[in-house]
Amino acid sequence: MTLDPVHVDGIADLAGRVSRSVDERDHSDVANRAWAEFLDPLYDDGSEVLVPLGKHRKRQVKIEDIALEETGFATQHGLDAGTINPTTFNNGLVIDVSQAAMASVPSDVELHRGRTIVMTIHTNDDGVGIHDADWRLDDRGYARRRVLRAPRVDRYEQTVVHALALYRAESEHALEQTDIVTDLLVLDGPIYPTGLLNWVDRDPELKRLIIEEAEFTGVIENYLELVETFVEREIPLVGFVKNSTAKALTRTLRKKTGAPWLDDDAFFRRVLSRPDEHGDPRTDALTFTGWFRSRLGVHGVLSGDTLSLDHDYRLPAEAYEVTFFVVYDPRDDLIYRVEAPYGVTRETDTRERLTRHLLSEIAAQRGPPLAVAKADTLASIGQDEKGTLRRRIEREFDTGQQRRYDDLRWGLEPDVDL
16 A cells, blocks of 8 residues: 555655754855864874865866866776675575676777676585685686685674675776776775775674685785785776765764764765855856875774784885865766875876866766776676576575565565675
C-alpha cells in the first residue's frame, strides 16, 4: 500500500512544524567566517592539520571559456575498480570479486582490454583451502587473476572481503601499468585506500588487520609504491573524488565556530556557491579553492606514527602527504575533490597545470575527467553480470547464496560501508 495524498500532505505538515531559528544566510556567514579566519592554517589541539599551498583564496572561471582550453597533458590515463559486492553463501563463505581497468585519452584498445581480477574469500571453516594463490594469466595474457583468503574476523566479514578485493585489484593494476603512463594518471577516488585507513578509528579488530595482517599492509604498501614511482618519474598522479564522505574538517571547525554542516562537502558548497541578487545560484562559472596540504582525519594516519609499516620508504616523509583542492560545479550543485601527493604538487607550476586541466575536464564533461569516466565504464560490473557470476560460484561450491526476506522483496544488494 502506498502513501495516499492526504498522508503526503500530513508528512509535509510535520516537516513544517520543525522550527528553524537560523536561516540559510546565517549558515553562509558562518562558512565564510570559518574560511577567512581559520583555514590559513587550520589548527587542531595546537598542531597544524590543514595548510594552504600558496595564497589562501577562492577562485572562479567561466565554464564556456575553460571548457575550450587546450590540455597541458598530451595523454591522460584513468584507473578504476569495480566489484560484484560481497556475497554470503550457505556454506559459510563470504566472497567478493573485483576487476580493475585502465583507460586512456586518446584511446588505446589493447590497454582497455587489460584487467586485474581479484577474488577474496572469508571462511571460518579450517577445511577450506586455496590450492593456487598465485597470479594466473587469462584472455591471451590481457587479464591477471588470483584468489586471496581474507584474515578471519568475527564480524565485518563483508567489509573485509570487499576492501581487500577492491584495493588489491586497483593497486596491483596501477603498478602493473605504470610504464604505460607518460603524462598523467587519474585514479577514480582518493590516492590512498581511505576505506582501510578509516578502520584505525572505527574498531580495534579492524585496526589490527591493517597493522598486523600482511594482506592489508601489502595493499597499503602498494599505494605507497605507486606514489614513489610517479614522484620519481616526475609524472603527476592525482585522485578524483566524486562522492566524499569526509567529516574531519567539519568536526574541527565545529569546535571553533559551531559549524552546522553534516560533512566537508557541505561546508565547501557554502563557501563556493555564488547566489545572485534573488538568492538563486549562478551557474556560469566553476568555483574552486586553492590547494591545501592536509593531515586531517584519515590523511594524518600515514603521516603520523599510527601505522608502523615495514616499508622501505624512498621519499622524504612530506612527499607522501595528501594535498587537495575542491571544485564546485553549480550546474548540478556538486562538489568534487582532487587529491595528489605533496611530492607531486610542491611546485606552483605543477599545481596550476593540474588545476586548469581538471577544471577544463569538469567543465567539458559536466562531471569526472574523460579518462576516469572511461575507466569507470570498463571496470564496472553490471547487474546481469553480477547475477551470472554469483550463479556460477554457487555451482562451483555446490551451494546457494544466503538469502534474506528483503532480498526477495526488494532485490537488495549488500550494503557495504568502508
